[in-house]
Amino acid sequence: MASSILSDCSSSATARLLPFHRKLHAQDFRFHRSVSIPLRPPSPTSSRSAASRFWSLSAVTPVAMTTDTSAKLIDGKMVAKQIKDEIAGEIAKMKDAIGIVPGLAVILVGARKDSQTYVRNKKKACEAVGIKSYEVHLPEDSTEEEVLKHISGFNDDPSVHGILVQLPLPRHMNEQSILNAVSIEKDVDGFHPLNIGRLAMQGREPLFVPCTPKGCMELLHRYAVDIKGKRAVVVGRSNIVGMPAALLLQKANATISIVHSYTKNPEEITRQADIVIAAVGVANLVRGSWIKPGAVVIDVGINPIDDAESPRGYRLVGDVCYEEVSKIASAITPVPGGVGPMTIAMLLSNTLDSAKRIHNFK
Numbered sequence: 321m322a323s324s325i326l327s328d329c330s331s332s333a334t335a336r337l338l339p340f341h342r343k344l345h346a347q348d349f350r351f352h353r354s355v356s357i358p359l360r361p362p363s364p365t366s367s368r369s370a371a372s373r374f375w376s377l378s379a380v381t382p383v384a385m386t387t388d389t390s391a392k393l394i395d396g397k398m399v400a401k402q403i404k405d406e407i408a409g410e411i412a413k414m415k416d417a418i419g420i421v422p423g424l425a426v427i428l429v430g431a432r433k434d435s436q437t438y439v440r441n442k443k444k445a446c447e448a449v450g451i452k453s454y455e456v457h458l459p460e461d462s463t464e465e466e467v468l469k470h471i472s473g474f475n476d477d478p479s480v481h482g483i484l485v486q487l488p489l490p491r492h493m494n495e496q497s498i499l500n501a502v503s504i505e506k507d508v509d510g511f512h513p514l515n516i517g518r519l520a521m522q523g524r525e526p527l528f529v530p531c532t533p534k535g536c537m538e539l540l541h542r543y544a545v546d547i548k549g550k551r552a553v554v555v556g557r558s559n560i561v562g563m564p565a566a567l568l569l570q571k572a573n574a575t576i577s578i579v580h581s582y583t584k585n586p587e588e589i590t591r592q593a594d595i596v597i598a599a600v601g602v603a604n605l606v607r608g609s610w611i612k613p614g615a616v617v618i619d620v621g622i623n624p625i626d627d628a629e630s631p632r633g634y635r636l637v638g639d640v641c642y643e644e645v646s647k648i649a650s651a652i653t654p655v656p657g658g659v660g661p662m663t664i665a666m667l668l669s670n671t672l673d674s675a676k677r678i679h680n681f682k
């Protein structure tokens with residue numbers, strides 16, 4: 321079944337990228353496979369918070385950095401399901417104990433189909449675990465003041481524990497001032513500069529970590545990948561993925577390099593890495609020759625490329641050439657079914673953590 325996710329990277333690297341908004345989430349797409357690493361069931365008796373368990377529970381077969389020729393699959397879909405089950409259990413307990421459920425407010429401006437799909441998926445995911453979702457849908461020509469008014473209302477609403485402004489916003493709006501208006505206590509996306517600043521500082525902790533990089537780290541932890549003292553390379557330095565992923569790896573005591581569009585000889589740098597996180601938005605950029613044998617590879621990219629054989633006319637590939645890299649790495653995430661499902665699971669986790677913190681529920 322592995323062949324269903326293989327691609328000819330030499331041709332798909334040059335394939336026409338579809339005019340699609342790139343911030344697709346892999347959980348929007350069904351994906352099945354037969355090879356996976358079994359998860360141990362979560363401990364039902366643990367009294368620690370969901371968040372702390374997420375960081376410490378190594379629920380899977382450890383991934384040793386070997387030189388085997390066939391990589392293990394890091395199954396984000398399965399891990400995300402396990403996390404969502406854990407979150408649902410925690411929310412049920414919270415409701416029983418204090419009569420409160422977490423609330424997530426989503427503000428959507430405009431009529432982008434992809435944004436509408438994400439918001440719908442987030443709403444469905446909230447309902448599935450018992451988070452109450454609130455949605456404001458504003459027309460494309462709304463003013464920044466209207467968006468700020470809704471943010472302010474949600475900041476003051478005690479039943480809302482997380483606020484998410486769906487990006488991208490229409491061009492006439494100032495994304496920075498809108499994101500800055502979200503209360504740091506409810507910034508479940510983790511994009512507020514104070515949260516990012518705390519993430520970057522020694523001895524400080526952010527209230528929230530951005531969901532996609534948090535999901536990458538969670539996969540590494542759950543697959544028991546050794547990070548301390550290892551060399552890690554993050555390809556991409558965006559505010560929402562690459563930069564916070566590098567900060568998180570550094571916090572976990574890896575030695576970090578960041579590759580970006582001005583980096584000379586990126587493959588020489590990635591070839592030194594025990595762990596590679598690719599978040600670029602370029603289909604199949606990271607080839608087999610970029611990877612050290614036995615490295616662990618996390619592919620964040622979601623790139624739609626033409627595929628006449630697919631009913632939709634396109635298929636999704638990552639930033640990593642799976643076909644080549646899976647023969648060299650010791651473990652790798654697929655696309656779809658890797659990081660994508662983890663992003664939404666981390667959003668739910670952040671919302672639960674926020675509700676617990678606000679209501680002082682241990």
Ligand code: NAP
Binds near residue numbers: 342557561605
């Ligand atoms: P972004 O904001 O466009 O950032 C891309 C980064 O990649 C930039 O730092 C850019 O460098 C770097 N880059 C571009 N071309 C490069 C090249 N040829 N060599 C080396 N570096 C290069 O993208 P993003 O928001 O981080 O997203 C990256 C990918 O992840 C996209 O495919 C996106 O769809 C996907 N994504 C997935 C999820 C998920 O849930 N799985 C969530 C978010 C994003 P410069 O800074 O020098 O321009």
